[in-house]
Amino acid sequence: MPQQTQKRTESDGPFLFHDLILVQYDIYMDQLRQVVEHFSNDPLARILTRCLRSNEPLKGIDRSAVRERVPPHVYETRNDFKTCGCCGRIYWKGTHWVASTKQVMRIFGIQE
Numbered sequence: 279m280p281q282q283t284q285k286r287t288e289s290d291g292p293f294l295f296h297d298l299i300l301v302q303y304d305i306y307m308d309q310l311r312q313v314v315e316h317f318s319n320d321p322l323a324r325i326l327t328r329c330l331r332s333n334e335p336l337k338g339i340d341r342s343a344v345r346e347r348v349p350p351h352v353y354e355t356r357n358d359f360k361t362c363g364c365c366g367r368i369y370w371k372g373t374h375w376v377a378s379t380k381q382v383m384r385i386f387g388i389q390e
Contacts, residue, residue, distance in 0.1 A: 307385050314386070321386045326375055329362035336360035336369055344368050 299316050303309045314321050328335055339361040345353055347368050356370045383390065 310382075310385060321382050322379065322388065325379055325382060326369070329365060329367055329369075331367060332362055332364040334362050334364040337363055339368070 297317065299313060301309050301312060303312060310321075313319075326336075337360060339359050341353075341357060341359055344359045344361075348356075348359070348370070352370060352372065356372070358371065360369045361367065362369075380390075382388075
């Protein structure tokens with residue numbers, strides 16, 4: 279599979295990644311595998327650590343600060359919350375996190 283990458287340095291100006299990759303596939307599972315293999319990343323290391331809306335890194339937030347901002351059942355059953363400093367969304371490890379983690383594990387053949 280041919281890969282085209284381009285190295286950039288800080289003197290090139292603002293950038294997000296040091297490496298750029300031309301993704302060769304149309305199917306998202308193949309795209310994900312290609313990117314993870316190219317950058318030698320652990321597919322589970324940073325799962326759901328960024329805001330789904332703004333892509334900003336999530337930061338921990340005190341549980342008491344989210345009491346009025348999450349459903350009562352969530353507040354009663356969860357202790358760990360994260361927030362986006364950009365848009366203010368609140369995140370917790372609920373069913374979406376479990377399903378996403380299982381999907382990534384299936385894509386990469388990782389056993390539970």
